[in-house]
Amino acid sequence: MKTKLTTAGLVSALLLCAAPAHVLAHGDGFNDAVKIIEQFYHVKHQSIPLLARAGMTAARTAARIKGGEYKRLAEAGSVRVAFFEDQDFNSRGQIATFKASMQATFAGTWSPLVQTLAPRNEEQTYIYVRDAADKFHVLVVTIERHEATVVQATVAPDILAQLMKDPGEMGKALTEDATINDN
Amino acid sequence: MKNLFQTTGKIAPVLLLLLFGSALTARAQGPKLQMDQLDFLANKASETVDVKLDERLMQTTARFFSGKDDAEIKEVLKGIKGIYVKSFTFEKEGEYSQAEVDSVVSQLHGSTWSKILSVKSRKDGDNVEVYLNMVGEQITGLAVLSIEPREFTVVNIVGPIDLEKLSKLEGQFGVPDLGIEQDKTKKK
Numbered sequence: 001m002k003t004k005l006t007t008a009g010l011v012s013a014l015l016l017c018a019a020p021a022h023v024l025a026h027g028d029g030f031n032d033a034v035k036i037i038e039q040f041y042h043v044k045h046q047s048i049p050l051l052a053r054a055g056m057t058a059a060r061t062a063a064r065i066k067g068g069e070y071k072r073l074a075e076a077g078s079v080r081v082a083f084f085e086d087q088d089f090n091s092r093g094q095i096a097t098f099k100a101s102m103q104a105t106f107a108g109t110w111s112p113l114v115q116t117l118a119p120r121n122e123e124q125t126y127i128y129v130r131d132a133a134d135k136f137h138v139l140v141v142t143i144e145r146h147e148a149t150v151v152q153a154t155v156a157p158d159i160l161a162q163l164m165k166d167p168g169e170m171g172k173a174l175t176e177d178a179t180i181n182d183n
Numbered sequence: 184m185k186n187l188f189q190t191t192g193k194i195a196p197v198l199l200l201l202l203f204g205s206a207l208t209a210r211a212q213g214p215k216l217q218m219d220q221l222d223f224l225a226n227k228a229s230e231t232v233d234v235k236l237d238e239r240l241m242q243t244t245a246r247f248f249s250g251k252d253d254a255e256i257k258e259v260l261k262g263i264k265g266i267y268v269k270s271f272t273f274e275k276e277g278e279y280s281q282a283e284v285d286s287v288v289s290q291l292h293g294s295t296w297s298k299i300l301s302v303k304s305r306k307d308g309d310n311v312e313v314y315l316n317m318v319g320e321q322i323t324g325l326a327v328l329s330i331e332p333r334e335f336t337v338v339n340i341v342g343p344i345d346l347e348k349l350s351k352l353e354g355q356f357g358v359p360d361l362g363i364e365q366d367k368t369k370k371k
Binding site for chain 2: 093094099114115117118119120129158160164166
């Protein structure tokens with residue numbers, strides 16, 4: 001009897017542990033990423049207008065990757081951005097746990113493309129991709145010691161193909177592209 | 184029953200390891216390596232890079248390499264079903280163990296994998312091992328292990344790939360610059 005109860009308890013605990021990731025996995029990638037960051041690091045994202053980032057050097061980076069004149073990478077109107085600024089992103093030695101949370105959440109719905117971690121500087125980049133009819137949704141999560149950015153954008157396959165040549169620069173290029181001022 | 188439960192509890196970790204080992208060995212017959220067991224090294228590494236370009240993504244985007252500059256890369260990528268890279272850089276020596284290396288190497292002992300002996304790295308001191316997965320005369324995959332005191336990198340490419348194609352991929356698609364070149368003075 002005791003054994004049965006212990007087993008039932010273990011199974012229940014496992015199901016309960018698995019539930020949050022499972023529930024999140026059916027949600028929206030952008031909101032899920034924001035939620036994971038907020039829960040893990042106990043931070044809050046800010047709704048900062050894109051125009052506040054007008055001074056960024058997006059054009060140079062994107063143009064270099066594309067090997068020519070600058071052209072927007074993301075489809076018009078497809079960009080979603082969340083900023084976390086002036087906050088403390090300290091994983092306390094558990095950066096791999098955060099990575100595992102990301103993997104568990106997006107498994108099955110998004111394909112992980114690139115993940116880079118530098119625990120000493122608390123720097124992380126995650127790039128996920130999923131089909132969006134004849135285009136792709138790309139989700140980029142960039143975390144540094146005191147700021148983070150979540151970007152989701154729709155890109156055409158030819159743009160994604162070019163970006164895939166240098167996956168390490170893809171996150172930077174898309175994030176800068178998403179936060180550039182059109183004006 | 185209680186005794187049985189307690190005994191099972193004690194041997195469970197051993198059984199799990201055996202099962203895990205069996206799973207890795209079983210996968211050794213295929214060109215795609217299991218590398219997720221290395222993920223915990225991210226906590227120790229000063230830098231971790233993890234790239235996964237799967238078949239669907241490769242095939243979907245390969246069609247869009249249509250320009251003049253892309254002709255060569257399109258040819259190299261022809262038939263490639265995946266590029267998987269895990270690279271860990273450490274601040275100090277001895278932060279990863281032989282067990283981690285063995286968890287990958289053990290998968291390369293299957294009958295379809297063979298080590299290329301005539302390969303060396305242009306970089307001084309680099310210990311680079313290259314393995315090919317072959318089915319008959321057909322190359323179906325490649326694995327590169329770069330084992331350094333402060334760096335451990337595994338590159339796994341699934342599909343028809345040879346050293347010449349690999350050298351063209353270095354520095355692109357997440358494949359690091361391994362400095363691999365074929366030593367023409369040695370035979371396989």
